Each structure stands twice: as structure tokens, then as C-alpha cells.
Amino acid sequence: MALAFSSPAPRFAVSPSIPHTSPSNSFLITVPTPHRLRRCLRRGVKAAVAVDSPSAEGGGLPVESPNVLLEVNDLRAVIKDTDKEILKGVNLTINEGEIHTIMGRNGSGKSTFAKVLVGHPDYEVTKGDIVFKGENLLEMDPEERSHAGLFMSFQSPVEIPGVSNMDFLRMAYNARKKTEISPIEFFHFLLPKLEAVKMDPRFLDRNVNEGFSGGEKKRNEILQLAVLEADLAILDEIDSGLDVDALQDVAKALLGLMTPKNSILMITHYPTLLDLINKPGFVHIMQDGVIKRTGDRSLAKLVEKGGYAEISNA
Numbered sequence: 001m002a003l004a005f006s007s008p009a010p011r012f013a014v015s016p017s018i019p020h021t022s023p024s025n026s027f028l029i030t031v032p033t034p035h036r037l038r039r040c041l042r043r044g045v046k047a048a049v050a051v052d053s054p055s056a057e058g059g060g061l062p063v064e065s066p067n068v069l070l071e072v073n074d075l076r077a078v079i080k081d082t083d084k085e086i087l088k089g090v091n092l093t094i095n096e097g098e099i100h101t102i103m104g105r106n107g108s109g110k111s112t113f114a115k116v117l118v119g120h121p122d123y124e125v126t127k128g129d130i131v132f133k134g135e136n137l138l139e140m141d142p143e144e145r146s147h148a149g150l151f152m153s154f155q156s157p158v159e160i161p162g163v164s165n166m167d168f169l170r171m172a173y174n175a176r177k178k179t180e181i182s183p184i185e186f187f188h189f190l191l192p193k194l195e196a197v198k199m200d201p202r203f204l205d206r207n208v209n210e211g212f213s214g215g216e217k218k219r220n221e222i223l224q225l226a227v228l229e230a231d232l233a234i235l236d237e238i239d240s241g242l243d244v245d246a247l248q249d250v251a252k253a254l255l256g257l258m259t260p261k262n263s264i265l266m267i268t269h270y271p272t273l274l275d276l277i278n279k280p281g282f283v284h285i286m287q288d289g290v291i292k293r294t295g296d297r298s299l300a301k302l303v304e305k306g307g308y309a310e311i312s313n314a
């Protein structure tokens with residue numbers, strides 16, 4: 001069964017179908033069918049980033065190696081039906097509980113990378129592989145990726161006229177958890193999450209994102225993330241257009257959702273959100289379709305001070 005809504009742009013946070021014909025204006029929530037069998041790669045784990053995971057540092061004491069959540073290996077992708085290559089060999093490993101940030105000039109391929117991870121139909125992977133929780137992501141359609149625990153928040157969250165936020169969230173929850181939770185039960189599940197993202201319960205009765213301010217839309221995205229309890233949240237410029245207070249709310253909401261198991265991959269131009277989150281993490285600089293440098297928050301500060309030229313010349 002599928003419910004179709006019109007929307008100005010595709011989103012993949014919630015059980016999206018593959019919008020074959022018109023990716024820009026169709027959006028479906030589907031009630032899941034049994035998952036197809038997926039081939040488990042059971043590959044060895046390889047660290048692709050140049051910096052040790054903070055959780056792996058242990059002053060000489062033996063520590064358990066962290067569990068790899070996402071491993072991207074030499075990923076190349078073109079715009080569908082063209083030979084225009086945007087991703088030119090991306091390598092990235094994200095372990096459970098880590099926060100990774102991608103920065104980079106406009107047009108360097110950051111959003112494309114995020115979209116390729118969730119299986120956006122505009123792009124075709126030509127080389128490399130993506131392993132998520134031990135499974136080959138490239139063999140899953142976008143809906144399966146969402147059920148597997150990937151969440152993506154887009155730069156401009158879409159409005160869905162005629163569908164209340166509450167219904168939308170409950171359908172999303174049902175699809176992800178493969179259950180049929182009652183509205184009352186769901187409301188009880190939702191209340192602490194609303195609290196965590198500082199969202200007024202009155203927003204539940206309003207149509208999804210309709211008339212929401214920029215900050216409210218972004219918090220609503222985080223509410224969806226909270227409801228779906230995703231393992232990896234990919235946040236593309238979630239801080240764009242937010243005032244300082246809204247930014248602080250977003251940071252608090254994200255912190256409230258962090259567990260030792262789930263991870264965040266965020267794309268941003270500004271280190272402010274990183275400062276507000278104030279947790280150790282990795283910063284990657286993307287340049288012309290590859291991750292050129294990896295470091296910690298000081299790399300973001302370097303960019304803030306000297307621009308990307310500073311990085312390129314280093």
C-alpha cells in the first residue's frame with residue numbers, strides 16, 4: 001500500500017519510494033513489504049580516515065575496536081545518463097557514536113555525496129562500494145536504506161499539504177518499525193521526543209512543515225529523526241538560515257538524540273554548530289569530489305579563518 005503526496009522536492013527520510021518518472025514532485029510513504037534478501041558482504045574493516053577514532057584511543061590499555069557503521073570505499077558517481085562525474089573516489093569510515101562533519105566549497109560534491117548515500121535517483125554509482133551495518137547499501141533501494149536506519153535531512157525540508165505532522169510521523173514510525181502503533185500509544189512515545197527537540201505539541205496538528213519558520217522546519221526534521229531512531233543521520237546544512245537561538249535549539253536537540261550507537265554525518269559551512277554540540281568529532285574537507293583532508297574541529301577553525309585556499313595550499 002502506498003500513499004502519495006505532492007511535494008516540491010523528494011525526501012528520503014521516511015520510507016520513500018523510488019520516484020522513477022518525476023523525482024522532483026512525487027513522494028510516497030509506503031507500508032513496508034518484507035525486505036528482500038540482501039547480500040551480506042562480511043568484509044574486513046578498513047579505516048579510511050587519517051585520524052584515529054576517539055573511542056579507539058586508550059592510553060595503552062586494550063580497548064575494544066569500535067563498530068563500523070558506514071564504510072565508503074573509492075566511491076565514484078556520475079549524474080545519471082551523463083558522463084559528468086561528481087564524486088571522484090570518496091573514502092570515509094564512520095563508527096558507531098561518532099560525529100562527522102563535511103565542509104567544502106560550494107559545488108565540491110557534498111550534497112551529491114549525501115544523496116548518493118540515500119540512493120537518490122539523479123546519480124549513478126560507477127565505482128566503489130558503500131557498506132552500512134555490514135550490508136551492501138548499493139544493492140538497496142532508497143526505501144530499504146531508510147528502513148535499515150539511514151536518515152537524511154535535506155537543505156530545504158518540504159511541505160506536505162493536507163497531511164498532519166502527527167499522521168506523517170506515525171506512518172513513518174510504523175513503516176520503519178514494521179508495526180501499527182495506535183495514535184494514543186504513539187502520542188505517549190512522541191511526548192518526550194517533542195520535549196527533547198523543544199517542539200510545541202501544537203505543531204503536531206499542523207500540516208507537515210506548512211507555514212513553519214526555518215528554525216521550526218529544521219527542528220521538525222530532528223523530530224522525524226528522533227521518531228525514526230535512525231542509526232546514521234545525514235544532515236545537509238541543517239544550520240543554514242537559522243538564528244543563534246534556533247541554532248542552539250538544533251544543537252541541543254541533536255545532542256539529546258545522541259547515543260553510543262548512533263552517528264551523525266553533517267554538512268555545514270560554519271563551525272558554530274560543532275562548537276555548540278561541543279563533542280569530539282571528525283572534520284573532512286571535500287574538494288572536487290574527494291575528501292581531501294580529515295582532522296578535528298581545529299580544521300574547521302582553519303577554514304573559518306583562512307578559507308579553503310588555506311587548506312588547498314597546505
Ligand SMILES: Nc1ncnc2c1ncn2[C@@H]1O[C@H](COP(=O)(O)OP(=O)(O)O)[C@@H](O)[C@H]1O
Nearest residue numbers: 079086104105106107108109110111112113122
Ligand atoms: N542533478 C544534477 N544535475 C546537474 N548537475 C548537478 C546535479 N547534482 C549536482 N550537480 C553538480 O555537481 C556539482 C556538485 O554539486 P553539489 O553536490 O550540490 O555540491 P555542494 O553540495 O558541495 O555545494 C555542482 O557543480 C552541481 O552543479
Ligand SMILES: [Mg+2]
Nearest residue numbers: 110111112236
Ligand atoms: Mg550542497
